[in-house]
Amino acid sequence: MFMLFSKMFIPTMRETPSDAEAASHKLMLRAGYVRQLASGLYIFLPLGWRVLNRINKILKEEMEAIGAQEISMPILHPAEIWQKTGRWYEIKDEMFRLKDRTDRDMCLGMTHEEIMTWLASREIRSYRHLPQIWYQIQTKLRDEARPKSGVLRTREFIMKDSYSFDMDDRGLEKNYNLHAKAYHKIFERCGLVFYQVESDPGMMGGATAHEFMAPSPAGEDDIILCNQCGYTANIEVAHSIPPPIKHPDWQYEEVHTPQKKTVKEVSDFLNIRPYYFIKSLLFIADKEPVLALVRGDQEFHEKKLLKIIGNFRQATKDEVNSTLGVDPGFIGPMGHKIRILGDLSLTEGSYVTGANKPDYHIKGIMPNVHFSAEWHDLHVAKEGEQCPKCNTLIKAEKAIEIGNIFKLGTKYSMPLNAVFLDKGGQERHIIMGSYGIGPARIAAAAIEQNYDKDGIIWPKNIAPFDVEIIPLSVNDEKTIEVLEMLYENLAERGFEVIIDDRDERPGVKFKDADLIGVPVQVILGEKSLKDDQIEIKSRRTKETKKVPVKNAVEETIAFFKELQ
RNA sequence: CGGGGCGUGGCUCAGCUUGGUAGAGCGUUCGGUUCGGGACCGAAAGGUCGGAGGUUCAAAUCCUCUCGCCCCGACCA
Structure with a gap:
């Protein structure tokens, strides 16, 4: 199967439309794969539709299998x-x-x-x-x-x-x-x-x-x-295990922390690292208040709590006050009668937390000593923490x-x-x-995983075509002769070929070929043809191989087979 | 739904602050010269300045409303 570039609708663009952000979005527009009809509605143009169909073919084969x-x-x-x-x-x-x-x-x-x-x-x-x-x-x-x-x-x-x-x-x-x-x-x-x-x-x-x-x-x-x-x-x-910390031998004591509410503020003020803090957050679940605790260096994970207590919402400032008797910023888990859930990283040690009274925090509070809680994983896993299965550092x-x-x-x-x-x-x-x-x-x-500054680099199984043949001159007799021999043979061998038969300058054809991203380019130039040679070029590496015309078909096929 | 940004020839954008003849580059068409990485010269076509209302002698420009699109967040079966 072969197609002529001049007959196909491939509206490439030199410039990127201004509302595209993602690389794939920009390139699909520029290379003429898609057009936007309205927000979230896309037209697939011939090249784009060919790609989808190739993907769908793979899907069908593996589903049938x-x-x-x-x-x-x-x-x-x-x-x-x-x-x-x-x-x-x-x-x-x-x-x-x-x-x-x-x-x-x-x-x-x-x-x-x-x-x-x-x-x-x-x-x-x-x-x-x-x-x-x-x-x-x-x-x-x-x-x-x-x-x-x-x-x-x-x-x-x-x-x-x-x-x-x-x-x-x-x-x-x-x-x-x-x-x-x-x-x-x-x-x-x-x-x-x-x-x-x-x-x-x-x-x-x-x-x-x-x-x-x-x-x-x-x-x-x-x-x-x-x-x-x-x-x-x-x-x-x-899940993740936050980095373990060494707990100081603090005495349980109140410390004055005027106007310092967030972990960062108190941490800076007392010069104590954030992971020594217990962050207390009040939520309202089905009218029942729930206090959730995470370590100061951790982010609270809403979905994990949702799975434990069902739907909930953040408590308002007034609700915090009426339930806990203190403004947000100075909440501590001690002395409350409500349900308390704590993150697993807090089960032991000695921490800093709100004192349940304005402008004061408690230093030296110990879980299961000064308060108790149901322990669950309530934090967001992040890079630099440990794998829950093997303790190795995890990546995000x-x-x-x-x-x-x-x-x-x-x-x-x-x-x-x-x-x-x-x-x-x-x-x-x-x-x-x-x-x-x-x-x-x-x-x-x-x-997204395969592109460079010039355009798309399709993995070979889902490219719109296997091979793009680029005759640099469409008026040269020898070029046309070799071109016909090539595409007829390649098509016969089951390859999908696009021929850039446009009467354009070589630069334009090269640019478009790179943009569109067909994995193999075969270049027919008069200079090489004088020596009975053609050039086979990898879109990905831009490496070019000159081969004799008489081996062109086999060499092109071999070249294609070696690609990813 | 909350926050931000942008709507001016097909594309990218200038002009708006300080109201007064609607511009450039690319693309397109025609003619010529070129021809191995988006050529050059000349000519031409192409715009209700997103829309509606208002202010004004006069609005792309100022005001009000509205529609659309993008980005961040929330949401995502």
Whole structure:
């Protein structure tokens, strides 16, 4: 297969549109892959669509390889099904809602757990029908609060989503692991650097979830990594052991700290390091006040507390006063009757904390001596702390979420009554899993991880073309002769080739070729052709190899095969 | 939703403070010279200055409202 540059719609730009920030966003615009229609809505131009299709082809191959069957679901859904699972009410502005002409409530699909489960509930009757894996590559719509970074976060996007249906947890475990393995193959084939990390199942429900993360400064997520034992987790669930500290032999005493409220202020004032402090934060959970404690050098982790006590909010200044009898800034954990939760790093030692009276702090307070608390992990893990599994120093990185896998259990099969009869004739709920991948995010992540000042450097399996042939002169007879020989042979051998047949100056063609990022460039110049040679150039390294015309096809293929 | 920024030919931007003929570079079209890393010369087309209202003899410029887009945060099924 070959295409002519002059006939294709590839609107490259010399300058970067001013509202692009992320490298992938800038380059996809400049190189003519996408155009923006409105906030969070993107048009994929021929090159961009080719890339997505190549990614989708890989997705399909790996899904079929684990026995998944492709289907296609509507993106317009009746409200009732979403009402049955409760998500119609739980999800707020992020769901696009509308009514049909008969005033029936409808919504646009943000994901397809409900509809897939609905189908299973109607069609699956017996254990003999299980297990099943159904998948689709389908448009999703979410009215994102903040679309950003080009195609990384959009309101309409394509997603590969698959769903597994099993009779029991063992079956789910198997399908979950099959998906994890398939995902590893997919992201490897797409040429990405990635990690599988522990993640928060969130509103998807279920106990276990992992995310696949492509490290990149453009990413929205923070992940924690341990190079030693391989522990990886999203910061939302990551554990860590803060650096241990040596505790001084303080006497329990009040110290005067006029107007000093924050840890930093008191720390500077008393000349005591922040990690010797206990930070006390008051929250209101279902009307019950809860005091949360973290070490002074630690950041309090809201989601971790949420999982323990359920919904809560920060207490107002007045509530702090009426509950604890003191203004924020001078709170200490001693002498209160309310529920107290403390971070695990505080279980022993001697600390500084608020004295529960204005302008005073307590030095020498000891957990489990001067106060008691329920101990939980309540802090945000950060770089420089220790791995919870092997004590090695951990690293933090930003990453793009390119895929996720969830064990759903019966979260959807219960409300939608998706049941089957087991061997014993017993009616049981289907055990489900759901698994997503965002192809556009793969493309963007691939660019974020592979570009230079001149443009995109595609991993070879997802590039829009394998080879770009650049005849420097389109009026030279010998050039045309070699060109035809080359592309016909390459196309015959299954390569996808683009030919820059435009009557442009060489500089323009080189610039565009680098910008577009096809991994192999074959340059046909009159000078080299005089010696019966052509040039094969790597987009990534810019290294050029001259080879005789008679070996051009084989050499080009060999060159391509050696690339990543 | 909170905070910040920006809307002027297709793209990047100047002009706005201090109201008075709407500009530049790139791109596009035509002609010519060029031709191995975004060439050069000449000519031309192309703009309701995001929109509405107001102030004024006069508004891209000042005021009010509004819409859109980007960034930070919150949110993210």
